[in-house]
Amino acid sequence: MKFEGESEVSGTPPVVWDALIDPKVIERCTPGCQSLAVVGPDDFELVTKIGIASISGTYKGRMRIAEKLVGERYVMSAEGAGPIGTMSVVGIVTLQDNGDATRVAYSFEATVGGAMTGLAQRALLPIAKLLTKQFFKRVEKVIAGEDLPAEEVGS
Amino acid sequence: MTKSTSRWVGASLARKQDLRLVTGHGRYxxxxxxxxxxxxxxxxxxxxxxxxxxxxxxxxxxxxxxxxxxxxxxxxxxxxxxxxxxxxxxxxxxxxxxxxxxxxxxxxxxxxxxxxxxxxxxxxxxxxxxxxxxxPAVTDTEAALAPGAPLLYPEWGDNVQCAWGMSVGAVDETFARADHVFEFRLPQHRYSGASLEGxxxxxxxxxxxxxxxxxxxxxxxxxxxxxxxxxxxxxxxxxxxxxxxxGGGYGNxxxxxxxxxxxxxxxxxxxxxxxxxxxxxxxxxGMQCRDYVWYLKVAVSKDGILQGLDAQVLGNVGCDGTCHAAGAGKFLVAAGYVPGPYKWHAFRVATKVAVSNKAPSGAYRGYGKDIANYPLEVAMSRMADALGLSPAEFRRRNFVGKDEFPYQQISGPVYDSGDYAQCLAKLLELVDYDEVKQRQAATQGKSAKYLGIGIASMLEPSGGAVPSCIFNSYEVATVRLMPEGGVLVLTGHQDIGQGSETTLCQVVADELGLTPDDVRVVYGDTNAVPYGLGPWSSRGATFNVSCIAEAARRLKANLFEVVANLWQCEAAGLVAADGAIVEPGGRRMTLRELGNKLHLWPGAFGVVPKHVANPFEVTHYWTSPIASWTPDELGRIRLYTTHPSGSSAIIVEVDAETGKIEVKDVAIVDDCGVIINPTIVEGQLHGGYVQGIGGALMEEFHYDERGQLWNTDLTSYLHPLATDVPDIKCDHVISPSPYTTLGTKGMGEGSTIMPCAAMVNAVEDALKPFGVRVDQLPLTPERVIRLLKTSSIWREMYEVGA
Missing domain, CATH: 3.90.1170.50 (Aldehyde oxidase/xanthine dehydrogenase, a/b hammerhead)
Structure with missing residues (x-):
């Protein structure tokens, strides 16, 4: 399943870059993130709680950042398992200067397993898009030094 | 066959259970x-x-x-x-x-x-x-059997759960001498029953x-x-x-x-x-079914007579077809019955059943008879086409004749009764075959909608008696006279929607001269009923009806002895009619009076002579007079007692632009021997046929190569709706079986056996101008378009930019 899109985040590419690969920012901004442990350089273990309809539940996973081209692009890979199945995602995130903001484009290939498979095409894509959008919004707020909203859809 | 007064057998009695079921008072x-x-x-x-x-x-x-x-x-x-x-x-x-x-x-x-x-x-x-x-996972049948495939059970050394084969007659010689040899590869996908209640x-x-x-x-x-x-x-x-x-069983x-x-x-x-x-x-x-590939080689003489059949079936039982459920056995049944209702001189078959990383495989309305039917009936229509014969004529030339019963098929089974040619003749009349063909000729090419008609004949071996298996070889049931004159039938045979709660009352009512309301069928409690086996293999009308009719007869004979002793008359002269035991032209004792006498006033000592067997109840053991587990000189055994038969037709309109298949008409002619309840029989024919249409057009477990099942809800695993199916026309031929007590034969699976072949034949007939040959089911619009795209004629006519 292909899953791609882009978001505009206020801040110059170097600022946005630093935020995107910072485990503390990832922990704070990933919707529903309960905990993030750094297990190696650019290698994290996450526990995330998703509260959306049929995929509700706690998901445990591993996330890695690789092939970094500082300020421009990196490869993100993640795999996780929750009550209704497994999911692995691998893809490229690219940053592009856009004046005061940075255009962050992502292109992921997701593989789902377990009961999730049946949901994948219909339900998961919009959910993944929603969560990704939330993630970038939160990153933007962190960069601006604003408070993060406590609860959002999906967390 | 002893003749009894048939008042209720043959009547379209409303089902006893429907009052509670259709008013929402069923108890699941x-x-x-x-x-x-x-x-x-x-x-x-x-x-x-x-x-x-x-x-x-x-x-x-x-x-x-x-x-x-x-x-x-x-x-x-x-x-x-x-x-x-x-x-x-x-x-x-x-x-x-x-x-x-x-x-x-x-x-x-x-x-x-x-x-x-x-x-x-x-x-x-x-x-x-x-x-x-x-x-690594393996899901495809042939991939699972290929060398180097991931092994589910490494200790086996391969993924083969069972393999079997037989050969009768001079197969190689027959093929060497044949005027025509046709070859086919016909797979069928994985789908299953869908009970309302899981x-x-x-x-x-x-x-x-x-x-x-x-x-x-x-x-x-x-x-x-x-x-x-x-x-x-x-x-x-x-x-x-x-x-x-x-809430539904279907073998699952x-x-x-x-x-x-x-x-x-x-x-x-x-x-x-x-x-x-x-x-x-x-x-x-839940138990899944179908999922196989056939390779067929058929030798035919120039005058359209079948000579030899050389067939191989590769089955896929998912992770197991023995413990989780008994799916593996259906491929043996398929191998034994692939000769169908036709006559052959030489026959060879091999079956290989593979395990794979899919859900376990069980039974689903057909248990191999459907698997036997599909490739043969598609092949029959394609060969007729190649030989320039009508599909009906080619079948007629090769059917076992109505005067040839009991007929031993080349693979071993003894076909008990039937008139296959008459079923087909009645079908052509019912569906107005010639008119459809004329209409097809008149409309072809005038629009993107192509009319087609496909027929398929079938054999529905019923009442399988399989050794070393839970699907065993007998039935036992009790018929009990109560003190107040009513009758209980105690049976291990579950009513799963086929209506045995009603039909068994009709059978017993006739035997004992009662009405169906005087009889209650008790089932569904192992501590209340004898160890009877249950409904599978369409065995109700073969095993259970025979068992219960004979139990009622034996009880009646015992009651006659009691009454003859009371009246000091001959038991042989008595009859049971209108709720009583009657001396024609003379005395009459209701079953209530008799029940009271036996149990209470004065009770058994006063009325039952010492030599009379149990007048309260009879538990009867019934087994097939024809099934045999002793191999004959060619190693063949006979597992099935009755062989119901039939033919059916589907008329479709295929939209060559969208690939959509519209089912315009369906007709079925069925021969299940003596009919107990015509409404129930027709209901079974309708329901079964719709299930088959679902399998032919839309139902499919969609596994990817990693073994992930993609459609786990009913919005992505599709079933036919009422709007997908036209009114279904039914007619009957009645050839009573000599091997059952009342001449009844099974009828639960026949209508599900035929539709896939009939559908493929109809679609190929409709798309004949494009020379399309179906290579895979279900025939979704996408798949039909993919098939059409292989035709250069279609590409010229319909492909945008061509």
Whole structure:
């Protein structure tokens, strides 16, 4: 399943870059993130709680950042398992200067397993898009030094 | 065949059960709640093939309201592996109700939880940590059989669960001498029955009574009792299985698979535990069916006479077709019956059944007869086309003739009765075949909608008596006269919608001169009924009806002896009619008077002479007069008693622009021998045919190459709706079977056997201008377009930019 899109985040590419690969920012901004442990350089273990309809539940996973081209692009890979199945995602995130903001484009290939498979095409894509959008919004707020909203859809 | 007064047999009596069922007063397993009941949920494998590295249930066990969390290791330590349902020279894996060291299919239960509520049980699944090592999966039949395929059970050395073959006559010589030799590869995809009620089980282990009670949705309570007892190494007589109303069976509910999990949880907690399968669980792990590839080679003479058949079937039973359910056996049935209703001089068949990383395989309306029918009937129409004969004429030239019965088929079975040519003739009339062909010729090419008609004939071997298998060879039932003159029929034969609760009353009413309201059929409780086997293999009208009719006859003979003694007359002169035993032109005693006399006023001592056998009730054992497990000189055995037959036609309109197939007309002519209840028979024909159309056009378990099932709900696994099916026309030919007591034959599967072949034949007939040959089912619009794209004529006519 292909899953791609882009978001505009206020801040110059170097600022946005630093935020995107910072485990503390990832922990704070990933919707529903309960905990993030750094297990190696650019290698994290996450526990995330998703509260959306049929995929509700706690998901445990591993996330890695690789092939970094500082300020421009990196490869993100993640795999996780929750009550209704497994999911692995691998893809490229690219940053592009856009004046005061940075255009962050992502292109992921997701593989789902377990009961999730049946949901994948219909339900998961919009959910993944929603969560990704939330993630970038939160990153933007962190960069601006604003408070993060406590609860959002999906967390 | 002894003639009895037939007043009720043949009558379209309204079904007794419908009052409660259609008014919402049926009682299904999930309707039953008992005090102290817990609810089960199962953690299922997300992988199709993986080694279980660790299972940590400590967090789930610690949750308040969770009473038991069981793993495969618990199952292994405290209980036995799933008891086999069939083992005729098969490899039987050692598998447990919960996965132990490996998972073999996506959706396999790994951990089971019993908690105060279903919500809590489901939520608690999140607190279980399982580590898997994912292994390469194999799903395709031929890939599973290829060298180097990932092995499910490495100790087997391959993925073959069973293999078998036979050869009769000079096969190679026949093919060498043949005028025409045709070859076909015909696969069929994986789909299954879809009961409104999935599986459901409520288990209650009463430690103080040392008794396990299991309410469950099953077709065969007695068999489930045995399998559960074997799996738990628990005394069978201390197990009671109760099957209340059943919301559909279709062969899918003939095993003790996930049903043993609530038993396990109840044994662990000492409390009743209920599990009601969700639709997703049903699609993931309820018994699946079909899934095979045939290779057929047919030798035909220039005058259109079949000479030789050389066939090979490769079946796919998913992770298992022996313990989880008895799916492997259907490919043996298919191999034995692929000669169909036609005559042959030489025959060779081989079957190989593969395991793969898909859900287990069981029975589904056909159990191999459908598998035998599909390739042959498609081949018959294609060969007729090649020979320049009409599909009907080619079949007629090769049918076993009506005067040739009993006819021993080349593969061994003895066909009891039938008139195949008459079924086909009646069909052509019913569907107005010639008019359709004229209409086709007149309209062809005038629009993008192409009219086509396909026919298929069938044979429905019924009442299988299979050795070394739960689908065994006898039926036993009791007919009991009550003190107040009413009659109870006690049978292990479950009513699963086929209406036996009503039809058996019709049979007994005729035998005893009663009305169906004077008779009640008791079933669905292993502690109330004899060890009868149940409804499968369309055996009700073969085994159970014969058994119960003979039981009633024996009871009547005993009652006649009593009355003859009272009246000092000849028992031979008595008849049972209008609720009484009657001396023609003379005395009359109602069954109520007789029942009272026997039990109360004055009671048995006063009325029953010493030489008379039990006048209260008769338990009768019935077995087939023709089935035989002793191989003949060619090694052939005979497993089926009756061979119902029929023909059907489908008329379609195929839209060459969109690929959509519209079913315009369906007609069926069925020969099930003597008909007990015409409305019920036609209902079965309609329902079965619609299931077949579903399989031909839309139903499919869509597994990807990793073994992931993509459609686990009913918006992505499609079934035909009322709007997809036209009114179905039915007619009958009646050739009574000489091997059953009333001349009845099975009829539960025949109409599901035919539609796939009839549909393919209809679509190929409609698309004849494009020369399309169907190579895969279901015929979704996408697939039809893909087929059409192989035609240069179509590409010229319809492809944009061509």
């Amino acid at each position: 397993t999930d309707d039953i709640s008992v005090p102290g009941m817990l609810h089960a949920a199962m953690l299922r494998s997300p992988h199709a093939h993986a080694r279980i590295k660790s299972v940590d249930v400590s967090r789930a066990r610690a949750l308040p309201g969770v009473h038991a969390v069981l793993t495969g290791e618990d199952a292994k330590r405290y209980w036995g592996p799933l008891a086999p349902t069939i083992d005729i020279g098969m490899k039987v894996p050692t598998v447990y109700a919960l996965a132990t060291d490996k998972v073999y299919y996506m959706g396999e239960p790994v951990v089971a939880i019993a908690a105060d509520t279903r919500y809590l049980a489901e939520d608690a699944l999140e607190f279980i940590d399982v580590e898997y090592e994912v292994l 599986r459901a089980a409520l288990a209650h282990y009463d430690a103080y009574n040392r008794k396990l009670t299991l309410h469950c949705s099953t077709q065969a309570p007695n068999l489930v009792r045995t399998l559960v007892a074997q799996t738990f190494r628990f005394p069978e007589h201390d197990v009671q299985v109760i099957a209340p109303d059943i 509910k003939l095993q003790a698979d996930a049903e043993v999990i609530p038993c396990l949880l109840s044994l662990a907690t000492g409390r009743p535990v209920k599990w009601t399968e969700s639709r997703q669980e049903n699609l993931l792990s």
